[in-house]
Amino acid sequence: MDAQYHPGSIEPRIQREWKDERAFSAPDQSPKPKYYCVSMLPYPSGKLHMGHVRNYTLNDALYHFKRMKGMNVLMPMGWDAFGLPAENAAMANKVAPGKWTRDNIAYMRKQCQAMGWAIDWSRELATCDPAYYRWNQWFFLRLREKGLVYKKTGVVNWDPVDMTVLANEQVIDGRGWRTGAEVEKREIPMWYMRITQYADELVDSLDGLGWPEKVKQMQRNWIGRSRGVEFTLPYAPETAKRMADQKKGLRVFTTRADTIMGVTFAAVAAEHPLAIEAAKGNPRLAAFIEECRKGGVQEAELATMEKKGMPTGLYVVNPITSEPVEVWVANYVLWGYGEGALMGVPGHDERDFVFAKKYNLPIRQVIDIEGQAYSTDEHQPWYDEPGRNMNSGKYDGLGHQAAVDAVTSDLESMGLGTKRIQYRLRDWGISRQRYWGTPIPIVICPKCGDVAVPDDQLPVILPEDLVPDGTGSPLAKMPSFYETNCPKCGGAAKRDTDTMDTFVDSSWYYLRYACPGAGAMVDSRADYWMPMDQYIGGIEHAILHLLYARFWVKAMRDMGLLKIDEPFSNLFTQGMVLNHIFSRRNDKGAIQYFAPEEVETVADAEGHIAGAKAKADGKPVDYEGIGTMSKSKRNGVDPQDIIERYGADTARLYVMEANPPDMTMLWSDAAIEGVGRFLRRLWKMVHDQVSAGIVPTYSEGELTSELRALRLKLHRTIEKVGDDYGRRMQFNTPVAAVRELLNQLSELKDASPVARAVTQEVLEATVLMLSPLVPHITTALWRELRPGTRLLDQPWPQVDAAALVQDSIELVVQVNGKLRGHIGVATTATREQVEQAALADEAVKRFIGGAKVKKVIVVPGRLVNIVV
């Protein structure tokens, strides 16, 4: 055995062996229980970053642990290969997105292999492969046949200079990132998936999932199921004349029917037909509506905007009181959200209150909460709470639910309203005016309208040699792609030049891993592996991806393609790896990001970063604080340097040991030396043991008390580490526990044969316990400890219950809750004996002094608290 630890030679050798023996390929059937664990597939941005290392090492540790526990484990890998960064890279480097993406995949696959992850590579997939995305197209058409896909207009960010649709990410402070031009809203036709049809099931079946409660809560809130009433505010007579060609009133939805007596205005979104009608012959209102079109479509931006509005001169009447109220156009009413219109109740809705204050609209209290004094000066949180009706005519004195019911049934009997369940969730718009994505398999025929591409003509292939220029949609400028004939009438027609949202790709890839090469979208092998036993991914996916994937699986189930209701039985959300972000605006307003290593930072008095200068030109750059590692912000850290300097095992152990995996991690490599030191020390301990020759056996009776204590520590550690890996999904504390064990082993100065045998026991278990985290070094060490056997075949070490038995234990003694002493008692001691021992302790006596003992609390096995 080599006296020194050389990861640079061990790791590639062991990786080659794993590859040659196909060590990690999982059979699609087995007498063992199956365990399917997947980490969210990476976007092939060019290089792995630390977030990936954390994600896949966590998955890998779980792979090894479950394998040691006797399961048929599958850990696959794929590439989320479509998306915006490929187009940006293409523009920057004049390389086609396809080539750029495939080169990145090849490089990153090598990096994955160098990390030693136990991936079954025979199942690898890339979503930009036509063999994969043809099934996106196929399923899109099936959903359309069932009415689950439909077309309507949607609002997008429009860059008026580049004449192109911008992603939200490309809108920074209301301006296009490349042009610096002010972004506008624009309505365009798009395809939608009817996820709202599954809203109830998506809420209800969350309860049975082994997911973090916080994620379930976020999904519930996102879907936002609320019960209420949708009703008509009838037009006032003058308004009815003008709106004669339309509906008889304004449709609104409310969950607070009980506040209807407090309505003092109505408001509609700028896009609402009533607003557009009112703007005719009203240039000021038309200008206001035009102003509302400025800015992007991001909710965060809309929600923080100053509330502005303008009266339309049109009136509706409160159906209960027949009181007329004016309709306003308001920028805080969202079009495409419910009816795009609302009843304004400033007395009991914070946003309405702020709006009413600003425009001097009446504020009327109609709900009373006992003991609270209402004032229209400033909004108080309790104004929006349910209470008892007042100033409400016949509803006076009714409690919240009674008032809601009474108003609702009155609206129903007038034929104006119906009870409805409203969701915050909106249908999923999947059309993207981009090039690098799955083509939408629709032909637009001037005679027949939207016509599906027949199944036998799928996939509609995306041309791969295009380089976009940032203006408009590339496919829309490529006649050889869009010119076609109508599948129905045969006449000249045009393909849909939009592509699908990349969340479509990631909604079902894990099903395809289960059945690579299937002649259909999925086959019966998916029934074996699904539902997934453990899904692992960043907390940033808590809502969108995880909700779309759940919807997709339910839709596939209802199409008869799957037998499961939910894709992911258990979910682990890892915290993000963050790093500092530096940027600079150029004179046009376009933004440029700097990598942390490209700048020199200036610290303030407290050591926090206050500013920075670019190393290249010495000019200042802005410090934006810390944020998630991303390609676009250029703050990712490539693990390659660490692999080359310290080896994969050190890199793996470092990210796992640094902090709990579900917590955010601010990147720093400060402690990495200590991890390398630990592995060298482990190597040396095994080397010393092995080079001392054959290890004898021993019997229980030969153990000294020191060796018994060491065995106690060992078996407690095995118990703890198994619990941490299996139940707690905690990977930093096991390492600390093993370090403690080895510290205790180092203190053993006993060279007797029995001590050497116990040392062997400790080292073997240590190697097994660490193997999920550092599989290369442990594979090499196992060969030395147990020649002729293979680490991958070993089960998880057994806890020896006999080693855990103790004669006496130490208890803590508190006086009035403060630690005052320690006592040793027999494990069999009674409560009375423990109390007496505690009261007899010298230090305890001193603190009690002459005071009277009121109460003694004994927590068995832990402490005694004496209350005086």
Next chain:
RNA sequence: GCCGGGAUGGCGGAAUCGGUAGACGCACGGGACUCAAAAUCCCGCGGUGGCAACAUCGUGAGGGUUCGAGUCCCUCUCCCGGCACCA
């Protein structure tokens, strides 16, 4: 703005069910080994007072519940994630 989460020594963190706050490690200081350095090993390491034993304060801030609170409740501050076209 709304939804979800977080805050513990100089730093990363531990304390799993309300029961010894600071495990384990990093950095740092002292020492051993060495011609020297690296590596390695040993000791120390929250604040204050004290030669020490020890006492006392201390888990973002302020209140509360409890024999006992990092952990539970209320109010607040700051940071992070998501907000539907980043993935």
